[in-house]
Amino acid sequence: xxxxxxxxxxxxxxxxxxxxxxxxxxxxxxxxxxxxxxxxxxxxxxxxxxxxxxxxxxxxxxxxxxxxxxxxxxxxxxxxxxxxxxxxxxxxxxxxxxxxxxxxxxxxxxxxxxxxxxxxxxxxxxxxxxxxxxxxxxxxxxxxxxxxxxxxxxxxxxxxxxxxxxxxxxxxxxxxxxxxxxxxxxxxxxxxxxxxxxxxxxxxxxxxxxxxxxxxxxxxxxxxxxxxxxxxxxxxxxxxxxxxxxxxxxxxxxxxxxxxxxxxxxxxxxxxxxxxxxxxxxxxxxxxxxxxxxxxxxxxxxxxxxxxxxxxxxxxxxxxxxxxxxxxxxxxxxxxxxxxxxxxxxxxxxxxxxxxxxxxxxxxxxxxxxxxxxxxxxxxxxxxxxxxxxxxxxxxxxxxxxxxxxxxxxxxxxxxxxxxxxxxxxxxxxxxxxxxxxxxxxxxxxxxxxxxx
Amino acid sequence: xxxxxxxxxxxxxxxxxxxxxxxxxxxxxxxxxxxxxxxxxxxxxxxxxxxxxxxxxxxxxxxxxxxxxxxxxxxxxxxxxxxxxxxxxxxxxxxxxxxxxxxxxxxxxxxxxxxxxxxxxxxxxxxxxxxxxxxxxxxxxxxxxxxxxxxxxxxxxxxxxxxxxxxxxxxxxxxxxxxxxxxxxxxxxxxxxxxxxxxxxxxxxxxxxxxxxxxxxxxxxxxxxxxxxxxxxxxxxxxxxxxxxxxxxxxxxxxxxxxxxxxxxxxxxxxxxxxxxxxxxxxxxxxxxxxxxxxxxxxxxxxxxxxxxxxxxxxxxxxxxxxxxxxxxxxxxxxxxxxxxxxxxxxxxxxxxxxxxxxxxxxxxxxxxxxxxxxxxxxxxxxxxxxxxxxxxxxxxxxxxxxxxxxxxxxxxxxxxxxxxxxxxxxxxxxxxxxxxxxxxxxxxxxxxxxx
Numbered sequence: 001x002x003x004x005x006x007x008x009x010x011x012x013x014x015x016x017x018x019x020x021x022x023x024x025x026x027x028x029x030x031x032x033x034x035x036x037x038x039x040x041x042x043x044x045x046x047x048x049x050x051x052x053x054x055x056x057x058x059x060x061x062x063x064x065x066x067x068x069x070x071x072x073x074x075x076x077x078x079x080x081x082x083x084x085x086x087x088x089x090x091x092x093x094x095x096x097x098x099x100x101x102x103x104x105x106x107x108x109x110x111x112x113x114x115x116x117x118x119x120x121x122x123x124x125x126x127x128x129x130x131x132x133x134x135x136x137x138x139x140x141x142x143x144x145x146x147x148x149x150x151x152x153x154x155x156x157x158x159x160x161x162x163x164x165x166x167x168x169x170x171x172x173x174x175x176x177x178x179x180x181x182x183x184x185x186x187x188x189x190x191x192x193x194x195x196x197x198x199x200x201x202x203x204x205x206x207x208x209x210x211x212x213x214x215x216x217x218x219x220x221x222x223x224x225x226x227x228x229x230x231x232x233x234x235x236x237x238x239x240x241x242x243x244x245x246x247x248x249x250x251x252x253x254x255x256x257x258x259x260x261x262x263x264x265x266x267x268x269x270x271x272x273x274x275x276x277x278x279x280x281x282x283x284x285x286x287x288x289x290x291x292x293x294x295x296x297x298x299x300x301x302x303x304x305x306x307x308x309x310x311x312x313x314x315x316x317x318x319x320x321x322x323x324x325x326x327x328x329x330x331x332x333x334x335x336x337x338x339x340x341x342x343x344x345x346x347x348x349x350x351x352x353x354x355x356x357x358x359x360x361x362x363x364x365x366x367x368x369x370x371x372x373x374x375x376x377x378x379x380x381x382x383x384x385x386x387x388x389x390x391x392x393x394x395x396x397x398x399x400x401x402x403x404x405x406x407x408x409x410x411x412x413x414x415x416x417x418x419x420x421x422x423x424x425x426x427x428x429x430x431x432x433x434x435x436x437x438x439x440x441x442x443x444x445x446x447x448x449x450x451x452x453x
Numbered sequence: 454x455x456x457x458x459x460x461x462x463x464x465x466x467x468x469x470x471x472x473x474x475x476x477x478x479x480x481x482x483x484x485x486x487x488x489x490x491x492x493x494x495x496x497x498x499x500x501x502x503x504x505x506x507x508x509x510x511x512x513x514x515x516x517x518x519x520x521x522x523x524x525x526x527x528x529x530x531x532x533x534x535x536x537x538x539x540x541x542x543x544x545x546x547x548x549x550x551x552x553x554x555x556x557x558x559x560x561x562x563x564x565x566x567x568x569x570x571x572x573x574x575x576x577x578x579x580x581x582x583x584x585x586x587x588x589x590x591x592x593x594x595x596x597x598x599x600x601x602x603x604x605x606x607x608x609x610x611x612x613x614x615x616x617x618x619x620x621x622x623x624x625x626x627x628x629x630x631x632x633x634x635x636x637x638x639x640x641x642x643x644x645x646x647x648x649x650x651x652x653x654x655x656x657x658x659x660x661x662x663x664x665x666x667x668x669x670x671x672x673x674x675x676x677x678x679x680x681x682x683x684x685x686x687x688x689x690x691x692x693x694x695x696x697x698x699x700x701x702x703x704x705x706x707x708x709x710x711x712x713x714x715x716x717x718x719x720x721x722x723x724x725x726x727x728x729x730x731x732x733x734x735x736x737x738x739x740x741x742x743x744x745x746x747x748x749x750x751x752x753x754x755x756x757x758x759x760x761x762x763x764x765x766x767x768x769x770x771x772x773x774x775x776x777x778x779x780x781x782x783x784x785x786x787x788x789x790x791x792x793x794x795x796x797x798x799x800x801x802x803x804x805x806x807x808x809x810x811x812x813x814x815x816x817x818x819x820x821x822x823x824x825x826x827x828x829x830x831x832x833x834x835x836x837x838x839x840x841x842x843x844x845x846x847x848x849x850x851x852x853x854x855x856x857x858x859x860x861x862x863x864x865x866x867x868x869x870x871x872x873x874x875x876x877x878x879x880x881x882x883x884x885x886x887x888x889x890x891x892x893x894x895x896x897x898x899x900x901x902x903x904x905x
Contacts, residue, residue, distance in 0.1 A: 015593075016591075016593060016597070017519075022481050023482060025515070026478040026515065030476075049594055050597040051597050053518055054518035054597050060511040061477035061508050061511035061512035061514075064507065064511065065476065065512075103595075104595075139472045140472065140504050146511075207594075
């Protein structure tokens, strides 16, 4: 398996020069140009990776050749691209970003009108056009035109300022690890315009160097932000990936907060204010969500892991029915933000929560029942996964079963999820239990998976 | 039925119709092959004013960056200006996005080496193989460079080089009245600056808006320059200049509104060059014998090459020629300025000759050896080309033959040349003789034999 290139429903991604080439980029962008309805412009943005220079040129060429006008926002976060698509009433857009992958990766992410990720039917059509290789190139006098816009971040900040009272957040002392990504550009501008006092680290944006893996996890948050929190007397610390669609958190004492907790915290904050009571989350995220939902009369809809399933689920409800959607990676969508995974908006919501409650991060978390989660990865060797899942299912006949993505069985105080990764040749095993570690359940699962796999 | 070749991928690069033929992906792949061939380093690009220019620029940028090159984009710029800039900034090479005199739906990649010259035939075939093998250099994230723009340096550099080889003050003193048709091409603004401001002529210019489409057939020829001829008469101009979209070719109109034969323009430039510059002359097989007569007057040799600028340039480099060109297509190559076809050098040499001799353009032409020329196109069916050529050769056993590019038959004082087009199943027939009657007779004879 060549892990350096992946073409799937979530788009195109790979290691530039090793798997992902100019040809892939141009063909995929031409497929998207063919897929989109003509007539309205297409919005483009990229994260600071140097390979974005090359990919941007190819994407622009293919879109112009398909007759689309292109509005290039330059180096911006993925949520800014999505915001601009809606603001400019564009036909769609492309974000050039490998987000939380390492610096040598890059990717194309495709959005339809109003800035929403393509659903499975749409991305299937895009893939078919890509594979058919039959692109709608326009004639010489019907080609598109390129406009470069440098104001997208400001327009995005205007949008945030309409939802959040930014001045009210000023008294908070906040440290942010930008991981040398686009969040640095946004937060610097927010400091300038709104007098916020975000203290930024790893804020150099040169597309070549990153201070650490751009992943949003509790352990990196603790490592990077932990030592700074008490000396700076900070109220909260945040960690972003390269394109600022995910966020991780450190509390005021310098402890990394599990990425699993971002979604329940936001649910706790938003459910009381929200007309919609539905939370869309995947099968692998914490059961704390159900506890929080129960407090506020909310309901949790569990969907398969991956962005695609969440997007598909979203499109089957009316926006006003939904309070929140997300996953246990720190990627959260809120209806006020058009269901865009937006790390900056998530951060502002958490800061607002801190102000509203007058509590520290650790005090807020102390109020939740404790859930203990154990996770492991087992190399995938056997093709006979269905037999393995059947065996496990028979082993635990008393729980509530969900087979929509691998196998998840839940009981009132615990659950487990065994599934095959979509991105790597591994089996993921996760077990969670209230009040204490589900060590015995977890060992049994691992035993079975290893012996049957 | 003659079918046009809507896409041509060959040793000269890529040329094709925008839309389904010359696609952005093809442009990027060819550029990546080019970047692989010249190596990581600076590559210069520029384009003419075609509507597909920006799209193709981005495609080529993509391919070059993917190969690890740094791109310097000159924007809309004449091809000769791009070529001079390449050597000036010591780039690895350059690409001009222009289909030169072809219609607006075409575009092409013209490729240049680090000296801003065409690659020789061996290099060109090596590059083409590399393209087909698709084994391109693939830069990793930390090796990927950026696109930088330089819109101002190149024109000044070009004009400065041209001025070093003419008596600019003598030209300025004459305050010539000049008419210009810039075909809304890449040279539009630079030509107005060069003729009006630098050489201080009294300029009447049409079609010098680079944001608009070509207002006439792009190739500058007597039948496409009727507007220029009318302008010359209306304005009482001393001379009229007609450019092509990328500013390498030039056609000239005399003070009476008569558009000159391009062979005569070359002859005047050769005459001017040989009085100031040592070295021989290189022209293609279809160029007039006028050149041989002028060279003989100066005791210089004439070398003949197959048709195509790259062929002429390659020979010029080998023999260190004083001047060269391709008569019928309106191209003058003066290596003292740069070894490339350049309409600015041609304009300057002609104005210099007018200033130096005090003669009008028509008087200068009248002083050239006289020949009559005729040309035409004959469609043929694929598979019949060899038989046609052989038949023609056998019909004229008394002629001296040259098979370097198609078939050229020579007699004392007259010749005929037949070659197949690179882009269509057409034979191009050209004849020349001392008198119009002789030329017509030879043309009719050959035409009959090719079409019967």
